[in-house]
Amino acid sequence: MKNNVFRKSAVAAAIIFCLGAGLGRAQEAAAQASPQPVGDFVAGIYSLVSSGGGKLPDWDKVRACFLKEAVIVLRTSRTTLTAFSLDGFIKDFVDFYEKPFKRGEATVVPKDSGFTEKVVRMKAWEYGDMAHVLVLYEAQITGFMAPQQGIDSWILVRRDGRWLIAGATNEIVTAARPVPPELRESK
Numbered sequence: 001m002k003n004n005v006f007r008k009s010a011v012a013a014a015i016i017f018c019l020g021a022g023l024g025r026a027q028e029a030a031a032q033a034s035p036q037p038v039g040d041f042v043a044g045i046y047s048l049v050s051s052g053g054g055k056l057p058d059w060d061k062v063r064a065c066f067l068k069e070a071v072i073v074l075r076t077s078r079t080t081l082t083a084f085s086l087d088g089f090i091k092d093f094v095d096f097y098e099k100p101f102k103r104g105e106a107t108v109v110p111k112d113s114g115f116t117e118k119v120v121r122m123k124a125w126e127y128g129d130m131a132h133v134l135v136l137y138e139a140q141i142t143g144f145m146a147p148q149q150g151i152d153s154w155i156l157v158r159r160d161g162r163w164l165i166a167g168a169t170n171e172i173v174t175a176a177r178p179v180p181p182e183l184r185e186s187k
Helices: 002-033 038-049 059-063 086-098
Strands: 066-075 081-084 101-103 106-108 114-127 130-141 148-159 162-172
Touching: 038 059, 038 114, 038 130, 038 148, 038 162, 059 086, 066 086, 066 148, 081 086
Parallel strands: 066 162
Antiparallel strands: 066 081, 101 106, 114 130, 130 148, 148 162
């Protein structure tokens, strides 16, 4: 009799365990199937780092989009690429907003006049919990300069059902380095 009760308990426990495991996998699959589309997530980054005159971006919101171990490599001059930690990337942006830019007699500070980055075109690729997004963007200090085009390459991972940036690189579009075919306008 004891063996029979034990068997029934063991079978019941096994059924509950399997149902729970199946439910957990179903919930995990649902979470992975319905995160914010990776393209929408990346486009949101450009909005987060943009700001109207007299306002600054919410750097905590920007920071929350990245893995704390993320590596960001940016074109910092015509001949230099600089690797940043997440904190270094945020500091570089903060410094940019504070820096006076001079052109002829005009001087402007981005935090006073505003700065925008916007997506022109993007190409996204997802595979499981990783994604790669190429972006053609335009950046502009409001009322001071013509938009400058650049290419960003974002590497993302999905954690706990949401996308996070693991790494990014960028390059500036020039006559010698035109927009790559993947991001050219379709005709």
